[in-house]
Amino acid sequence: MTTAQRELSNRDIAQVLLEMAALYEMEEVPFKPRAYERAAMAIAALDEPLAQRYAQGGLAALTALPGVGKSIAEHLKELLETGTFREYERLKRKVPVNLGELLAIEGVGPKMVKALWQQLGIRDLADLERAARAGQIRHLPHFGVKTEEKILRGIELLRSAQGRRLLGEVLPEARQLEATLRAFPEVEVAMVAGSVRRMRETVGDLDFLVISSQPQAVMERFVRLPVVQHVYSKGETRTSVRLHSGLDADLRVVPAASFGAALSYFTGSKAHNIALRELAIKQGYKLNEYGLFKGERRVAGASEEELYAALGLAFIPPELREDSGEIEAAQRHALPQLIDYHDLRGDLQVQTNWTDGAHSIEEMVEAAMAAGLEYIAITDHTKSLAMTRGADEDKLRRQMEAIAALNAKLRQAGKRFTVLSGAEVNINRDGSLDIDDAVLAELDVVGAAVHSHFNLPRAEQTRRVLRAMENPHVDILFHPTGRLIHRRPPIDLDIEAVIEAAQRTGTVLEINAMPDRLDLRDEYIRKCVAAGVRMAIDSDAHAVEHFRYLALGIGQARRGWAERRHIVNAWPLAQMRKMLKSA
Template structure:
């Protein structure tokens, strides 16, 4: 896809501009690159249909950037970029990928030592050629070597689902210390981003030394990067880093706001502060030298005339304007979900029986659970054929009777997760699909089809009058598999016209739809369902990961059908 290629070039231009000490422009290119990365439409399509004019309609793209995109689309090259590259032929992605090295350092490393690649950087560090350079030193050299090691093992980012349980456990331990008065996580973890770089804790304590002792000796700490009286940093055996900062109580809110980010949100917020004659930092909101708000986040936002903004929204995607004008969404709450519609039982590849699943779902406080076993095409998951589906449905009906007799207000729904074949047909006969309470359909084979065919395939499935929900609509697996090559725009159009619900798969490796796509669906009025895709009952507890992405996509109760009572849910489905 050209969008990603151009975004990469713009990112590198931003880095080259920064090397040359140019003001403002680097950020403009960075912002444009982000806009391109999250753009729904293919740049090539846009250009073919609307020319230069259409390119200029992309947020953050002005005349000169649009011309550069046009040049790249028509010639496969961008001369502006090529000129930079010729002057400084560095593999920027590699070199700047090392945590310690920014554009300015990369420039010095090239000019003084001719370093162009990661391999050359590692060689130079090992030969101690970097420490003597002006502005570097031994510590930087060591950090560069450690950074390279990290790149080789961890690749830098971790799944929210892997990090959150560990961080939550440590947070609980911190809260239980008598020396700790307050503790929170900050950063991308608090914003519930789908992947996390590192973990930040903020703490209020009158005895910071004791807290630091505790933190740097936590079980699982394999390395202490630094231990001070206000900040310590460690690496855990899982490969990620954690920082802990001790904050004075009077500026805790400002620090929490600052370290929660995102960077983009904070830049925009600081600008609002400046416009109003204030200065905002991690220490507080100041008028001249006088702090006017700092103790709580609410205070800081309120003083700027803004409602408090839920952390999941802090990405500079319009939340500040919404907070200024009282138009923040009434976000879906973590307690709003009434049932899970994507659960596999032991009739196919799942672990537990339907009775056990129903019991686990009731324990979670749900009003219903939908059993969506795989169907026959998926042989490795023991997918069910028509006859087996009917037998399983009979069992569900029996269980519902038992539940009713026991006086429980709980329903098990008859569903399935059928396969979308290469031609868009469904692998189960229509008359059996018609007997289900609902039908999920998903792509589980032939992931690499050409764009037009893959798009047509999914749309054909949505046009089936029995298909209610499309599971994991884009097929991405975080850090493993790219999305299918599809025109999401066309798929969303079809979802709207056919009344098909799109899934937000809460499985931490999927989180599919992602936050940006959820936002688009919400704006188009397309209904969504948050499902765990549990293959064992423990996985029913993954729901909050999906809810978090829904919140990041500005979803409200009205947008999410499993936040509705069962009667309304069944009425809504086809």
């Protein structure tokens, strides 16, 4: 072997399996698509690189994954060892298009891709856009003007992502690179700055800042990292690269005396920086990335704490630096005591393999304990979401019994952990729920959620959601706006009315921590804080690995100025339960 072959990431591998599912879908092969999708999900949710898992545990470690059996494990082995596998190549030959690109468009599925390729030779996004703009698609059988318009809108939406990526997707990569830099012998301190540090829900690129007295050696090492694909520029203080993951990354090397000023400057936001510099000028200073200066003399700059203090400000946590009132609050020393990343005691939305989750109740409990939680609510889907094998009243009752038995077992084993029974109940079009009130009354935690009719007009949608919140058994409104970042817009809700109703009815609003949900979003959280509405930060875990997403929800809550007192699952169990309507 000459140069090391770049290792496939779990994301790459999951993508290949998803393409397999789509290819089988085109062939109208029954059941296989679901099987491949399930396997893709399991791999995408994995923390540890699949290659590493395979290297250590062989085929058995692969088949141990949920949804991975003998055949898929064999395919994965081949994929890991050779970069592809025969069955994938065979299927791809039949429809040789850029599947990932085309399927990323909302409303475009495998059948449409196949038809477009067969009839118009469309192979990628550019082909598709050209054909749609030329009005060619509307003339195909089973297509029409509306479909053509939908495709163009879908492409627009995809574009508006502007190459920004989900924080949850980027954060592990950023932390890993940060650790790599920290381990360089010439590096004294390394930190990730930018929007990652501010925990913005999406990230455009990565900014790293290091202290070193040997910048050239650091830059040399940096550009030779295997994660680096292309070097845009390389200098003494700044190097700019494209990573294999598709992200751009900047590395800046600064002397220790400037680190705080540089960290502040490169953390942003731009608006916060400008406001800070204006404040400095008013006080007779000059502020730049090298420090706070009075004339030629540097009065602060080694640490952020020192910098903010010199300006007469309380330390402003990075999540608040958006120039949305934080500087004024810091002047009055009236910043909120933000909820901390270690403050959560429970998780009030957890799915299991009773419906569309990957793992059993017991496995989720184990993982929650390992994540340092004291309680979780099991909230599987209900019946009208049939594709998830949603629970009906009988199934919910059976699950309540299973949970009661598990709690008894935990107590017997001396474990201080409580499993609450719950459900993620569907809100019907008219605002009624798809589970009988009598059964809801027996559950510890009832979450209600919109999973259908996303496009109702504002008045009707708001009326619908309010009616659900007024149900005396509904404790929490799950992912209140239903948005999927970069994929689906939020439902059209009068958010003020929802917050007012939450206050009036005592309904908790969720901050769903899934990377592509983060719903409520930061600005709505801040409205809730102002209105004194309680919220819950939930992982919405569908697999044991998902509890780590809670950190994203906490980041979002901090961006919304939330304190521990606003977040019910940061409270001890007894206090939290008293807060719920059904208690």
